[in-house]
Amino acid sequence: MTHVAISRIYIVVIALAIIVIAGVIAYYVVSPPGVPTTTPTTSPTTPPPPKMIIYASLSEMTTADPSTEFSNSVMWLPLVYEPLLWYNPITDEFIPALATNYSSSEDGLVWTFTIRRGAVFHDGTPVTSHAVKSSIERTIALGQGAAFIWDPVESIETPDNYTVVFRLKYPAALDKIAATAYAAYIFSPKVVEYAGASNLTDPKVADWFNSGNEAGSGPYKMIKWDPENEVVFEKFTDWWGWKLPDYPMKSDNAPDVFKIRIIKDAVTQETLLLSGGIDIAMYVPLENIEQHQKNPNLQVVFKPSFQNLIMLINVKKPPLDNVLVRRAIAHAVPYEDIVTVARSGLARVASGPVPYGMWGHFDNLTFKYNLSLARELLTQAGYPSGIDRKLILTYTAGDIYEARTAELIKASLAQIGIEVEIRPLSWEEQWALAQRGWEDPNVAQDFLVFYWWPDVVSPFTYLYNMFHNASKIFNLCYYENPEFNALIEEAVTLEGVDEARALQLYYKAQKILYDDVPAVPLWDMIDLRIARAGIRNLDKAINPAYPTVVFAQVLDVGG
Amino acid sequence: MSREYVIKRLLLLVLVVVGVLVITFVITRIIPARPEFLWAGPHATEEQLKRARQELHLDEPIYVQLYYYLLDFFRGNWGVSWRTRTPILNDLLTALPATLELVITAFLLASLIGIPLGIYSALGYGRLADQVIRVLTVLGASIPVFWVALIFQTVIGVWAGLMPAGKRVDDYLVYVTGFKPITGFYILDSIIQGNLPVFIDVLRHIIMPAFVLSIYPLSLSSRMSRSLMIEVLNENYVRSLEVWGIPRRIVLFKYALRNVIVPVIASLGLSFGYTLVGAFMVELIFVWPGLGYYAGMSLLSYDYPAIIGVVILVALFYSLINLVVDLIHAWLDPRVRL
Numbered sequence: 001m002t003h004v005a006i007s008r009i010y011i012v013v014i015a016l017a018i019i020v021i022a023g024v025i026a027y028y029v030v031s032p033p034g035v036p037t038t039t040p041t042t043s044p045t046t047p048p049p050p051k052m053i054i055y056a057s058l059s060e061m062t063t064a065d066p067s068t069e070f071s072n073s074v075m076w077l078p079l080v081y082e083p084l085l086w087y088n089p090i091t092d093e094f095i096p097a098l099a100t101n102y103s104s105s106e107d108g109l110v111w112t113f114t115i116r117r118g119a120v121f122h123d124g125t126p127v128t129s130h131a132v133k134s135s136i137e138r139t140i141a142l143g144q145g146a147a148f149i150w151d152p153v154e155s156i157e158t159p160d161n162y163t164v165v166f167r168l169k170y171p172a173a174l175d176k177i178a179a180t181a182y183a184a185y186i187f188s189p190k191v192v193e194y195a196g197a198s199n200l201t202d203p204k205v206a207d208w209f210n211s212g213n214e215a216g217s218g219p220y221k222m223i224k225w226d227p228e229n230e231v232v233f234e235k236f237t238d239w240w241g242w243k244l245p246d247y248p249m250k251s252d253n254a255p256d257v258f259k260i261r262i263i264k265d266a267v268t269q270e271t272l273l274l275s276g277g278i279d280i281a282m283y284v285p286l287e288n289i290e291q292h293q294k295n296p297n298l299q300v301v302f303k304p305s306f307q308n309l310i311m312l313i314n315v316k317k318p319p320l321d322n323v324l325v326r327r328a329i330a331h332a333v334p335y336e337d338i339v340t341v342a343r344s345g346l347a348r349v350a351s352g353p354v355p356y357g358m359w360g361h362f363d364n365l366t367f368k369y370n371l372s373l374a375r376e377l378l379t380q381a382g383y384p385s386g387i388d389r390k391l392i393l394t395y396t397a398g399d400i401y402e403a404r405t406a407e408l409i410k411a412s413l414a415q416i417g418i419e420v421e422i423r424p425l426s427w428e429e430q431w432a433l434a435q436r437g438w439e440d441p442n443v444a445q446d447f448l449v450f451y452w453w454p455d456v457v458s459p460f461t462y463l464y465n466m467f468h469n470a471s472k473i474f475n476l477c478y479y480e481n482p483e484f485n486a487l488i489e490e491a492v493t494l495e496g497v498d499e500a501r502a503l504q505l506y507y508k509a510q511k512i513l514y515d516d517v518p519a520v521p522l523w524d525m526i527d528l529r530i531a532r533a534g535i536r537n538l539d540k541a542i543n544p545a546y547p548t549v550v551f552a553q554v555l556d557v558g559g
Numbered sequence: 560m561s562r563e564y565v566i567k568r569l570l571l572l573v574l575v576v577v578g579v580l581v582i583t584f585v586i587t588r589i590i591p592a593r594p595e596f597l598w599a600g601p602h603a604t605e606e607q608l609k610r611a612r613q614e615l616h617l618d619e620p621i622y623v624q625l626y627y628y629l630l631d632f633f634r635g636n637w638g639v640s641w642r643t644r645t646p647i648l649n650d651l652l653t654a655l656p657a658t659l660e661l662v663i664t665a666f667l668l669a670s671l672i673g674i675p676l677g678i679y680s681a682l683g684y685g686r687l688a689d690q691v692i693r694v695l696t697v698l699g700a701s702i703p704v705f706w707v708a709l710i711f712q713t714v715i716g717v718w719a720g721l722m723p724a725g726k727r728v729d730d731y732l733v734y735v736t737g738f739k740p741i742t743g744f745y746i747l748d749s750i751i752q753g754n755l756p757v758f759i760d761v762l763r764h765i766i767m768p769a770f771v772l773s774i775y776p777l778s779l780s781s782r783m784s785r786s787l788m789i790e791v792l793n794e795n796y797v798r799s800l801e802v803w804g805i806p807r808r809i810v811l812f813k814y815a816l817r818n819v820i821v822p823v824i825a826s827l828g829l830s831f832g833y834t835l836v837g838a839f840m841v842e843l844i845f846v847w848p849g850l851g852y853y854a855g856m857s858l859l860s861y862d863y864p865a866i867i868g869v870v871i872l873v874a875l876f877y878s879l880i881n882l883v884v885d886l887i888h889a890w891l892d893p894r895v896r897l
Binding site: 049050052054059060227228229230232257259261262263264265268271272274275276277426 | 640645650712713716717720723724725726730731734735843844846848853855856859860861
């Protein structure tokens with residue numbers, strides 16, 4: 001084998017060349033992707049580069065059918081679809097969406113909506129009264145998800161292209177119903193054609209939606225549907241709202257592209273937000289919020305949320321069937337400490353099961369934390385030395401706020417001689433165990449800690465689902481009180497007709513719960529979003545009636 | 560390499576696959592009291608439960624259930640994620656390239672850095688550089704990968720801002736340049752599409768997680784090649800070569816290295832399984848949408864069918880890789896005649 005000698009200088013030259021090349025590559029790889037290196041300089045004729053906002057979601061998207069979706073996809077439905085009205089529960093005001101105005105008859109049985117002229121669906125089809133009717137009728141006919149909100153509706157009429165008349169079976173606040181975050185969206189009737197279906201209730205239509213198609217009229221079109229990872233939306237330039245100068249639900253500097261990225265971990269959301277990988281986070285570890293508030297590059301926005309944590313008491317299982325024992329427990333819960341420790345202060349001590357900020361909430365229904373009063377009540381009930389049985393408390397495993405709350409309740413009840421055993425269960429197990437309580441209260445848990453949040457924004461959803469004995473699914477305190485039932489049944493029909501009277505009845509009903517203590521409302525959650533400082537209007541883009549939504553159309557991302 | 564050996568290994572593989580399937584069958588269908596509840600997910604309607612019972616053939620004898628289970632498996636019907644109602648096999652096949660891209664890059668880094676490092680260390684046996692490399696590689700082989708990942712992410716990604724702290728590619732660039740994944744291997748896809756900005760960006764995103772993931776195999780290969788090299792350099796044949804006056808360079812690279820590389824590559828291959836486990840954590844930390852991320856997300860939301868899908872796929876993959884490594888080993892090393 002001949003061996004070719006290579007001079008040392010030659011080797012040095014090659015080595016130098018390799019170092020230079022590696023250096024150049026490393027420079028490109030390590031230097032942040034500056035826009036000037038990747039896009040040509042903008043001359044006056046080229047349009048400005050599109051603006052993108054990335055919003056991190058804690059949970060994956062569920063289904064994409066606007067009629068039946070009743071879960072996480074509420075996060076984007078209001079960007080792509082529009083209902084007749086939007087509702088702002090903090091000011092108790094309605095904002096017109098596809099309906100420009102509406103009126104109701106004296107008795108609350110006939111509601112007439114005028115449909116906006118000039119609104120079009122993303123497929124170009126104009127929005128008409130017929131589309132409204134067919135959308136809502138499909139939702140009712142399918143009867144899934146939150147379709148029950150339309151229960152009062154007897155018939156829908158369309159006297160002309162831009163008028164819809166709802167006739168009701170019983171009086172109800174149809175404006176609030178039409179503004180619900182679920183099941184109230186209007187879509188193009190042409191979906192039947194696109195799906196190759198025979199009619200709107202054909203399962204093919206649902207399949208068409210769920211494979212990532214949409215036919216809404218909202219400010220954004222969906223351009224990518226990858227529900228486990230990301231969903232992407234692009235501005236719909238023909239949206240009527242962009243053209244209305246004073247419309248409150250839009251901004252002239254709204255993002256061109258809005259992306260929801262699924263990042264299920266609070267710490268990761270925080271990391272990505274700090275490093276610029278996302279723009280808005282839904283959740284970061286609460287312990288760090290104070291520190292982020294001081295960071296000039298970030299903003300933190302707080303809003304009341306209509307999600308609250310409640311401890312349901314098994315009122316049929318001794319000794320909890322004794323109202324004095326229940327009252328003793330209610331006075332032995334350290335509400336303030338729970339809010340401070342469990343939620344790092346990001347909650348309000350509950351006052352009744354209807355959360356703070358909602359119409360129908362009253363401020364004087366909080367139990368006082370008073371251990372001596374609690375002991376006195378226990379003595380009156382016949383348990384001067386405490387209860388000789390371990391009481392079982394269940395909560396949904398994995399939720400740290402529930403876990404911390406449960407620990408504090410256990411520690412505090414121990415001081416009045418009530419021993420609690422905490423059992424974290426998966427939601428299925430927890431619910432299955434609780435369901436058995438309707439047949440045999442003694443096999444079920446004693447306390448069940450869980451969250452409630454509204455469908456239609458009304459006190460009724462809280463009071464009916466958890467305390468009316470016709471609601472076997474979620475009335476997991478097994479509470480039966482005909483007087484209470486009658487009060488809320490009447491109140492809900494008066495909501496659209498006589499608000500003052502409805503409010504009175506709701507108060508009476510909540511006062512009954514306060515005296516009977518079938519449940520101990522613990523705290524009302526305060527919601528937060530944390531974002532880059534440069535994004536304006538974030539506060540306006542969050543509305544507790546539409547949980548987890550960031551209304552991208554009102555964000556201002558700079559000119 | 561004899562033909563019998565290959566056939567024997569292939570038959571063993573079939574046995575392993577059947578074993579995995581039977582175990583997952585027992586876990587999913589026999590142990591739970593009501594498998595349809597797990598299959599249909601929480602808040603399932605009466606109708607969904609009924610459909611799940613039918614789909615799983617729960618009303619039939621166990622051997623019939625097993626038959627349908629195997630049939631479904633080989634037909635590619637691995638069930639539907641109850642979170643998204645998408646077929647699980649599709650999800651897995653979308654996630655797989657992301658994991659492979661990460662793991663392959665990590666292995667390239669491990670062998671390209673680890674082996675030269677070990678040899679360099681062996682040549683300077685006992686010197687300062689050798690000591691430093693030895694300490695570092697012992698550390699590298701013992702530090703938990705998730706800890707290193709978090710430290711790298713925080714220090715380099717968040718504090719220094721030198722590299723992206725997570726994800727596979729910048730969302731904005733993808734949108735602006737119209738990048739579309741074809742094979743799912745983004746490095747390859749960006750080259751195919753001639754998309755330079757995305758190519759550079761993908762590299763920027765992959766370097767940190769791939770390096771973190773490579774630390775264990777890198778340390779392993781470095782330590783192994785160091786000790787093997789020292790051993791080989793003391794062998795009689797090497798000494799003879801030196802005595803004959805053959806240049807050291809040729810002794811090293813032509814004669815000694817071959818005897819070092821074979822066992823190092825074999826052990827690297829066997830550390831693949833460990834690295835795959837590491838990839839699960841690295842993916843979760845760096846939001847890398849591969850199998851590990853998918854599995855993590857499925858676990859967080861108790862997506863039972865999806866978790867089982869991941870288990871089966873990883874088991875299959877693992878046994879396949881082991882087979883390939885053994886075959887390569889047998890081919891490279893003439894002494895292996897089984």
